[in-house]
Amino acid sequence: MNKKTIELAFYPGCIIQTEQYSYELSLRSVLPVLDVKLIDIEGFSCCGEPLKSVNRMITLVLSARNLAIAESKNLDIFTPCPICNLALTECKKILDNDEKMKDKINKFLAEEKLTYNGTNKIISILELLHDIISLDSIKRHVKKPLELKAAVHYGCHSIRPSEIGRFDDSEEPKKIEEILKVLGVETPWYPEKLDCCGGLLNMNLPETALTKTGEKLRSIEEQGFDLMIDICPWCHRQFDGKQKKAGETVAYNLNLPVVYLTQLFGLAFDIPWEKLGFNLNLSPVDTLLEGR
Amino acid sequence: MNKPRIGVFVCHCGTNIAATVDVDKVKEYAKTLENVVVSKDYKYMCSDAGANLIKESIKKYKLTGVVVACCSPRMHEHTFQRVSSDGGLNPYTVEIANIREQCSWVHDDIKESTDKAIKLVEAAVAKARLLQPLIVSSIKVIPNALVIGGGIAGIQTALEIAENGHKVYLVEKTPTLGGRMAQLDKTFPTLDCASCILTPKMMEAANHPNIELLTYSEIEDIEGSIGNFTVRIRKKARYVDADRCKGCGDCAENCRLKDRIIDEFNLSLNKRSAIYLPFPQAIPLTYTIDPNHCLMITTGRCGKSPLCVEACDADAIDFNQKDEIITINVGAIIIATGFNLLDPSMIPEYGYTRSPNIITTLEMERLINSAGPTRGEIQLLDTKEKPKSITYILCVGSRDETVCSWCCRIGCMTALKHLYLIREKLPDVEINLCYIDIRSYGKGYEEFYRTARNLNVNLFRGRPSEVKPTKNGIIISVFDTITNKLFEIDTDMVVLVPAVTPREDSLELARKLKVSLSSDGFYLEAHPKLKPMDTATGGIFLAGFCQGAKDIQDTVAQASGAASRALTILSKKELEAEAYIAEVDEELCSGCSICISVCPYQAIDIITEDDKKHAKVNEALCMGCGACTAACPSGAIQQRGFKDKEIISMIEVLSK
Numbered sequence: 001m002n003k004k005t006i007e008l009a010f011y012p013g014c015i016i017q018t019e020q021y022s023y024e025l026s027l028r029s030v031l032p033v034l035d036v037k038l039i040d041i042e043g044f045s046c047c048g049e050p051l052k053s054v055n056r057m058i059t060l061v062l063s064a065r066n067l068a069i070a071e072s073k074n075l076d077i078f079t080p081c082p083i084c085n086l087a088l089t090e091c092k093k094i095l096d097n098d099e100k101m102k103d104k105i106n107k108f109l110a111e112e113k114l115t116y117n118g119t120n121k122i123i124s125i126l127e128l129l130h131d132i133i134s135l136d137s138i139k140r141h142v143k144k145p146l147e148l149k150a151a152v153h154y155g156c157h158s159i160r161p162s163e164i165g166r167f168d169d170s171e172e173p174k175k176i177e178e179i180l181k182v183l184g185v186e187t188p189w190y191p192e193k194l195d196c197c198g199g200l201l202n203m204n205l206p207e208t209a210l211t212k213t214g215e216k217l218r219s220i221e222e223q224g225f226d227l228m229i230d231i232c233p234w235c236h237r238q239f240d241g242k243q244k245k246a247g248e249t250v251a252y253n254l255n256l257p258v259v260y261l262t263q264l265f266g267l268a269f270d271i272p273w274e275k276l277g278f279n280l281n282l283s284p285v286d287t288l289l290e291g292r
Numbered sequence: 293m294n295k296p297r298i299g300v301f302v303c304h305c306g307t308n309i310a311a312t313v314d315v316d317k318v319k320e321y322a323k324t325l326e327n328v329v330v331s332k333d334y335k336y337m338c339s340d341a342g343a344n345l346i347k348e349s350i351k352k353y354k355l356t357g358v359v360v361a362c363c364s365p366r367m368h369e370h371t372f373q374r375v376s377s378d379g380g381l382n383p384y385t386v387e388i389a390n391i392r393e394q395c396s397w398v399h400d401d402i403k404e405s406t407d408k409a410i411k412l413v414e415a416a417v418a419k420a421r422l423l424q425p426l427i428v429s430s431i432k433v434i435p436n437a438l439v440i441g442g443g444i445a446g447i448q449t450a451l452e453i454a455e456n457g458h459k460v461y462l463v464e465k466t467p468t469l470g471g472r473m474a475q476l477d478k479t480f481p482t483l484d485c486a487s488c489i490l491t492p493k494m495m496e497a498a499n500h501p502n503i504e505l506l507t508y509s510e511i512e513d514i515e516g517s518i519g520n521f522t523v524r525i526r527k528k529a530r531y532v533d534a535d536r537c538k539g540c541g542d543c544a545e546n547c548r549l550k551d552r553i554i555d556e557f558n559l560s561l562n563k564r565s566a567i568y569l570p571f572p573q574a575i576p577l578t579y580t581i582d583p584n585h586c587l588m589i590t591t592g593r594c595g596k597s598p599l600c601v602e603a604c605d606a607d608a609i610d611f612n613q614k615d616e617i618i619t620i621n622v623g624a625i626i627i628a629t630g631f632n633l634l635d636p637s638m639i640p641e642y643g644y645t646r647s648p649n650i651i652t653t654l655e656m657e658r659l660i661n662s663a664g665p666t667r668g669e670i671q672l673l674d675t676k677e678k679p680k681s682i683t684y685i686l687c688v689g690s691r692d693e694t695v696c697s698w699c700c701r702i703g704c705m706t707a708l709k710h711l712y713l714i715r716e717k718l719p720d721v722e723i724n725l726c727y728i729d730i731r732s733y734g735k736g737y738e739e740f741y742r743t744a745r746n747l748n749v750n751l752f753r754g755r756p757s758e759v760k761p762t763k764n765g766i767i768i769s770v771f772d773t774i775t776n777k778l779f780e781i782d783t784d785m786v787v788l789v790p791a792v793t794p795r796e797d798s799l800e801l802a803r804k805l806k807v808s809l810s811s812d813g814f815y816l817e818a819h820p821k822l823k824p825m826d827t828a829t830g831g832i833f834l835a836g837f838c839q840g841a842k843d844i845q846d847t848v849a850q851a852s853g854a855a856s857r858a859l860t861i862l863s864k865k866e867l868e869a870e871a872y873i874a875e876v877d878e879e880l881c882s883g884c885s886i887c888i889s890v891c892p893y894q895a896i897d898i899i900t901e902d903d904k905k906h907a908k909v910n911e912a913l914c915m916g917c918g919a920c921t922a923a924c925p926s927g928a929i930q931q932r933g934f935k936d937k938e939i940i941s942m943i944e945v946l947s948k
Binding site: 222 | 639640641646760761762763767
């Protein structure tokens with residue numbers, strides 16, 4: 001059965017290229033195994049989301065130009081970061097339903113000789129893994145089923161606001177659990193599953209942000225999970241990068257491995273851990289890598 | 293054929309018409325129309341004086357038809373038909389021109405309104421010239437009634453009709469009467485014991501000589517129309533002889549599946565045997581065998597032999613029983629089928645499926661009830677210990693556009709009732725209530741609310757977004773809009789007050805009865821204010837929760853009302869059939885049967901006369917809906933009072 005290689009424009013956003021490089025490393029190692037080719041395009045810029053509360057017009061122009069760039073190469077755009085994904089999806093929804101706004105934005109884009117027509121799709125990591133690649137395809141590549149008990153963290157931007165269509169259901173999301181099941185990972189429900197990481201409070205209320213992060217990690221540890229899985233670089237920054245500080249804030253010795261979903265994929269596919277960015281994790285991931 | 297002699301009567305309706313329409317001008321114009329022999333106006337045509345004016349004119353001018361230019365025919369067509377009939381004219385030669393709702397009430401310009409009124413009157417005269425007198429046949433009324441549903445609504449309706457000397461068939465789907473009220477412990481606001489006030493009525497209904505009880509029975513199908521319905525009912529097999537069974541219970545005690553089958557009456561909080569009585573005061577006091585679980589019925593054998601048969605002294609068990617279909621004839625039908633509660637598992641954030649200690653109000657009602665699964669002990673479902681804190685959440689799924697937009701009407705009072713009963717049983721337990729509003733609107737309800745508020749309970753005005761069952765208890769975050777503070781409630785037991793929904797089988801029954809449902813799925817009343825117990829279908833009425841959320845007193849009131857509506861039909865020996873029915877021109881009819889395929893009342897048949905097949909309308913069944921007239925490709929079937937040529941004559945006037 002010959003499967004065609006899926007080609008997608010890779011839109012990394014801001015922090016995946018630098019601070020959260022482990023995500024990009026794991027994506028570039030894992031996705032080719034699943035017959036997905038990531039095409040890098042020059043000229044991508046910020047998605048515009050950080051400016052949303054300050055100037056909506058700039059946000060829309062920034063989102064639209066990124067969509068237009070991918071469109072000009074006839075490619076669907078893959079956004080591993082859920083926040084970028086939300087920005088682009090909201091922009092698409094507005095421009096596809098408001099002719100006047102679309103014309104206004106296209107006037108800006110014309111300066112770069114770009115046009116937004118709305119012909120390409122925006123693909124999230126969950127849509128890519130669960131719906132496009134499919135669970136069966138993933139299963140075929142699993143070399144070593146991982147016997148782990150993982151706490152799944154969806155974050156907020158991947159499932160809300162439900163009205164514009166997100167990766168999964170906003171009250172009972174299931175896709176990550178279904179994917180992990182194929183890798184042999186147990187994913188029991190826990191009460192804090194839908195709690196926010198606190199990441200966006202970092203600017204104004206850093207202590208509150210760390211409290212939210214710390215409380216969630218502590219509860220997960222107390223419930224005996226082996227690790228936590230996330231899919232968003234901002235969440236990962238909190239849970240993985242700031243775990244030590246979060247522990248200090250909630251006065252608890254936190255010791256929980258936090259990894260990206262695709263990093264875990266790499267382990268199940270028996271890809272060497274160096275290629276999955278594990279050396280960039282700040283949370284204690286050594287326990288996962290024993291014997292590799 | 294004599295020339296038509298039409299009288300035109302234009303009403304002022306006080307200033308309702310006269311302020312915008314120049315009534316005098318309309319009256320004068322009418323005089324100029326062909327065949328109009330008299331034209332008069334009056335301030336209130338529907339009054340006695342107006343009526344006399346019409347009656348005298350009919351006699352004096354020997355009128356053959358009457359046009360009244362006035363309000364909507366929905367208001368007074370019936371009035372003027374009666375007046376004309378009193379005056380000696382066939383009532384179906386009266387035509388109404390609506391110059392109020394369709395003219396003076398919707399326009400401002402006097403000249404344009406008057407011109408429009410003149411046109412409307414002229415069109416009405418054009419039709420009146422062609423109207424034929426109609427002789428209406430009568431239908432014999434069968435003086436019996438059918439009540440579908442054996443809860444408090446059905447019981448009340450049945451008793452009222454029976455007391456009036458008519459026979460009532462009371463059909464109930466489950467093995468016993470009682471419905472939802474039998475599941476309650478106490479009723480608000482008096483805190484009467486529900487069973488104590490219900491069981492005497494159940495007994496009365498069971499023993500009344502005019503009531504035939506058909507429990508464990510369902511409606512198969514219904515044919516016919518007002519005054520004359522033919523209903524087929526399936527009496528399901530209990531596999532127990534009702535005449536022999538004494539209700540002693542030895543069979544259930546000895547059943548091989550004792551305590552193994554989920555008990556629906558107790559909402560799955562405990563288990564029963566395959567042979568069962570829903571509750572101890574069940575009427576009839578006859579055991580029933582559950583055909584979905586009984587080993588003898590599902591597999592053909594039960595050990596060496598069924599233990600129930602061995603245990604039964606009265607030799608009442610009969611595995612050879614079969615379902616029986618009976619046919620009854622009734623003149624009126626009342627639907628009293630009740631309601632369901634929303635299953636809160638469709639709202640995952642409230643955690644109903646994630647913890648055994650998150651329950652619904654009806655489940656709590658069963659716990660509080662001393663005849664319930666815990667003998668009246670309020671305890672945590674998993675550990676059986678007394679809870680230290682109980683939290684109620686109102687409006688779970690109610691007043692919510694994504695689930696049920698309507699208010700359940702009984703939630704607030706039920707929760708307050710529970711607060712009172714729980715405080716009685718557990719003097720020290722912490723009780724919390726999260727609400728959006730407290731709707732304690734009825735007689736005695738506000739006083740009850742005040743009593744409940746003073747029981748050392750915590751009321752939070754806010755809707756929790758999530759109920760989190762953790763290892764250390766259930767955590768609820770709620771923002772209280774009165775103190776403007778965010779609270780985190782740590783509680784042991786959560787009671788959800790769910791939305792109310794129609795029963796799953798209501799659509800199926802609605803189709804069988806040819807009644808409509810409203811947008812929320814409950815049965816649609818003919819008019820929400822003035823006809824709350826009628827349906828749009830003649831002879832079929834509504835009682836109780838199946839028409840819309842209401843408490844027990846409103847249910848009983850509506851049930852008595854529905855009975856009275858039914859008696860209006862049943863007390864007559866004959867009813868006038870519908871006048872504006874369809875009739876077939878046999879010359880034009882080809883027998884294509886398209887009319888039959890669209891008739892909702894099965895009122896048309898194909899008959900063969902003189903070697904020619906044609907359609908024939910059953911005058912007793914036709915309800916004059918007009919569907920056949922619209923569908924007929926040749927125009928052979930026409931509706932009396934609305935014939936094509938009559939309507940076309942009006943169109944010709946209006947398009948001049």
